[in-house]
């Protein structure tokens with residue numbers, strides 16, 4: 200019996216030592232220590248032994264079991280450590296690999312130009328207000344003294360939602376919203392998207408941006424308009440900038456004008472930028488038509504005002520010397536990151 204026990208012990212320990220996986224250890228446990236295992240069956244043969252030898256035999260079996268269990272524990276720890284090391288090795292992270300570059304966004308040239316325009320007017324005490332892009336025909340045309348059948352309505356052909364609503368063709372409608380609701384006096388600019396059914400080319404897009412301006416108070420004259428817009432031009436294009444007003448026609452202003460600035464590239468001598476003229480057209484403006492004031496509930500006998508409209512893209516293109524408007528909408532990062 201003793202030899203048999205020693206043999207079992209050697210065999211078990213031998214198998215444990217050559218085990219390569221934790222699963223194998225479990226099989227060995229079942230084979231030797233399990234309910235039907237070798238040691239268990241030896242215990243069952245106790246009844247064949249003389250009673251006086253039984254305690255010693257029992258002790259021997261227990262000792263053998265303890266030896267096997269201890270070996271098993273050692274091996275288990277060793278195999279677990281090996282498995283962990285293999286896993287760490289397999290999942291190793293190479294910290295010397297170049298990292299993925301995070302792409303930091305930045306402002307679009309339109310946004311930079313708008314920030315600049317807003318900064319200038321806020322500095323002069325203006326408020327920045329929003330207007331609706333889906334606009335009533337009344338605000339986009341009628342209330343601006345452009346009745347049905349007026350040729351200006353054809354020039355600004357647009358996208359109609361239905362008979363009453365359209366995508367606004369100009370930010371000028373924002374003037375009317377403000378005149379109807381805001382307390383007087385008014386000093387505001389209103390930037391936003393406008394739409395016209397134009398074909399895309401280097402200077403046209405069916406969707407672009409304007410910045411509207413409106414001032415209404417007692418005793419506002421054309422001199423206020425000139426002084427304000429000349430100051431705006433100097434802040435935007437440089438101290439040396441001069442302005443020139445050419446008579447023009449807009450239905451909602453009387454008198455109306457277009458303002459040119461001296462070319463900031465050549466200082467007025469004439470270059471490619473200003474097509475040799477020394478001047479660059481920059482905005483439309485005028486004194487708010489008395490009829491427009493009246494329609495919005497403001498008494499033209501008591502109040503007067505001026506208005507202006509600037510194309511935002513035009514400013515961005517000029518300021519950053521971009522020669523094709525389409526570049527502003529293509530979202531090519533190689534282009535955008537230059538500003």
Ligand code: DAH
Pocket residue numbers: 368369370371411412449452482483484485506507508509
């Ligand atoms: N709304 C005009 C346009 O889209 C621009 C404009 C001209 C706005 C004169 C004004 C203004 O407020 O007074 O062509």
